[in-house]
Amino acid sequence: MESNLPRAEKFNRKPMNKTLMTPNTLPSVILLTSIMLIGVSPAQSERLTLGSLPIPDTVGNIYVQKLASDSYSTDFLIVIKSHVPLHKHAHHTETIYVLEGTGEFQEGNKHLVIGPGDYLRIPKGTPHGVRVTSSKPLKVLSVQAPEFFGKDRIAVENP
Numbered sequence: 001m002e003s004n005l006p007r008a009e010k011f012n013r014k015p016m017n018k019t020l021m022t023p024n025t026l027p028s029v030i031l032l033t034s035i036m037l038i039g040v041s042p043a044q045s046e047r048l049t050l051g052s053l054p055i056p057d058t059v060g061n062i063y064v065q066k067l068a069s070d071s072y073s074t075d076f077l078i079v080i081k082s083h084v085p086l087h088k089h090a091h092h093t094e095t096i097y098v099l100e101g102t103g104e105f106q107e108g109n110k111h112l113v114i115g116p117g118d119y120l121r122i123p124k125g126t127p128h129g130v131r132v133t134s135s136k137p138l139k140v141l142s143v144q145a146p147e148f149f150g151k152d153r154i155a156v157e158n159p
Helices: 026-038
Strands: 062-069 074-080 083-088 093-100 103-107 110-114 119-122 128-132 138-145
Touching (some): 103 119
Antiparallel strands (some): 074 138, 093 119, 093 138, 103 128
């Protein structure tokens, strides 16, 4: 029985490179071998227990601690005693996860009651602020994307 499929030798195949190890690939092979042997990756994850991070006693209204940063995002622990004035970020999206305390969060003309476990995603250019309503400070994890250098905070008048 004859097949209509083309024969393998008709395909345009390149000859196989018999040299697997070139001077350019040797460092990569050594790195991968080291990783396999000791079980360490060049990009390790970090673990922090946010509740145990020390907050200085001399904190004013807002305390900000940078946790991590790369070109994609910057992570902050933010503790608010009273309020964060209405502001926006022209070039950043902010994601907030509430860890402790409660507050009245304002996003544009919308007001929300927020508390532990609440997740908020604020698109760039959106006015937002918060007023603490609990007896203890509001503690949040804030992630700014892309990387945040502190210069994209624009004050906004209340509408």
